[in-house]
Each structure stands twice: as structure tokens, then as C-alpha cells.
Amino acid sequence: MATAVLDTLDAQGLRMTGPRRALVEALVERQEAFTAEELMQAVPAVGRATVFRTIKLLVDSGLVCRMSQVDGRPLYSLSHQGHHHHALCQRCGAVLDIYRCGIDTMLENIELATGAKVLGHRLEVFVLCPACVAAADESPPAKQLA
Amino acid sequence: MATAVLDTLDAQGLRMTGPRRALVEALVERQEAFTAEELMQAVPAVGRATVFRTIKLLVDSGLVCRMSQVDGRPLYSLSHQGHHHHALCQRCGAVLDIYRCGIDTMLENIELATGAKVLGHRLEVFVLCPACVAAADESPPAKQLA
DNA sequence: GTTTATGCAAAACATTTGCATAGTC
């Protein structure tokens, strides 16, 4: 599982070091979105600087995507494939991928309506995931990513 | 022009102080998006803390909307009406409002496809505005919000 | 006169960087 990610790094000519291995394994293990701080807590042996450097490296490699939370702070998750968007569950922290979002049509309409040329976009959707919709009535929120 | 904004603050029981007036006027004067820092530079007489406090207050009042730049840093602009999105020109900093974006249909589809309940969303579109599309071939980028 | 807002300076955060050391290839 983590191997695929590590292979990609290898293919990019990056060195396979202990810290990188440990960070990638931590990410794969918890199939969830994470903040830089959470990742530092998950792998305390690795220094802050390396965590930030590695996150940046993974984002640049396209292996991790950066999203933003409601308050604007950055959140990351392993990127699964191609261009897509995310729905962040506000209760449990789950991240749902959205592939067929129909945004391309939307962007075309924007170009037509405004005359602007679309260079890129970012869409964040804040949701309650199905499990949390079901659970929301019974138990209190358990939002805890750490 | 600035009056409408000030009236809204007044209606919310907030005091009409010199600094607030000055900040709101600065915002209205430059009909453009701004960062906290730019606003501080525009009204140097007002202290940092007050600038941040006032921005927050305006965002909470719905008078200003917070968006994010490509790098994730926050950008603000006077909000014109209702729910809408923004297209940020990457060359000149212009902000185009997008009202009829068709995103509601998209969100409904997301709910159907994933079973999640959509609580909210944020869409940022990064563009070249029409003027910049025209100018891009001739002159070099002049991105300068300050 | 009471309550709220301001300014300043300091604190709190999050992220980045310089540089010597250690690890990979």
C-alpha cells in the first residue's frame, strides 16, 4: 500500500529515507485527512521541518492533495487519482472523493458568461458523511482527527 | 456607498467608531479584494489588532467574504449580495462574482451519489479576467493588489 | 456613567530557513 507511494517518489529520483518511509506509512495507515500537526504527532521521531518538507514534496509529486477546512486552515489527504474534489465530513473527518462533479460544464459557463479564462479552481464541500447522517441523531459529534 | 455597510453594522448594535468608519471607507473606495496586510497599509492610523478584529466582525456580519488565494492565504472582498462565488484574476487581482454557477445542481448530485448531507461549500476559481486575457499577449503581468 | 472599542506590546501559532551532521546512492 505504502509501496506504491514510495515507488513514485523513487521514480522521481528522490531518496528513500527512514523519515520519508515512516511518514508515508503513517499516512497510508490512517486513511484519513490530516493536518501537518497531526502528522507530526503520529510520527514524533521525525522533526517538524522534515514533516513540512515532506508534505510539500508529496503535494508537488501529486501524491497528496491540499484542501482547506472551513476556517481556511490547510488539510491534506492521500490523493487517489486524477483531478477531483473533496467532501469533508464535519463530524468524523472522513474525506469523500468527488470525481464526477460536473464542474467542467460549470466552468465553461463561467467563461461564456464573464469572458474570463479559467486557469484553475478549487472546490471544497463540507458535509455529513452517510455514517454520520445516520449517527447524528443518536450520539453527539465525535469530530476528532488526531 | 460606505453608508450602507455602516448602517448594517449599526443595525447589529455595533458602535460607530472612527477606525471602523475609516476601514469601511477604505474598503469601499478600492472596489477590490484585499488582504489583511493591504488593509493595514491603506489605513495606517489604525492598529493591527483593530484591523483583524474589524475584518472578523465584517465577515461575521456577512458584509465581507473570505476567500482563499491559490496558496491558501486568505483574501477578502466586500460581499455584494447573497451566496455567490469568486473568480480571482491571477494577473490583475480583479474579483468577478459568480452568481449563477449551477453549483446547486452539482451538490444535489453529490448528495445522491454519496449519500452524504451537504452542509456547505466553497468554490474558488482562478482566472484571467477579460481585460487581462486581452492584455496578456502584449504586456507582462501586473499582478499588484497593494 | 456604563459599556464597548482601541492601541500597544507581547504572546501564540504555523511554517520556513541556515547550517552542521548523518544517511543514501
Place this chain on the structure above:
DNA sequence: GACTATGCAAATGTTTTGCATAAAC
């Protein structure tokens, strides 16, 4: 052995906070 990555600690940049003062209602 050459080059890259790491760790630490310090620097950076931005936003927040405490508290005494000043302004608004």
C-alpha cells in the same frame, strides 16, 4: 565519496490576546 536529507534551533510572518486608555452610547 558526492550529494541529498535531517534535525535542531532560530527566524519569519501572520493572527491573537491582555490590559490600560479612550471613545461611544
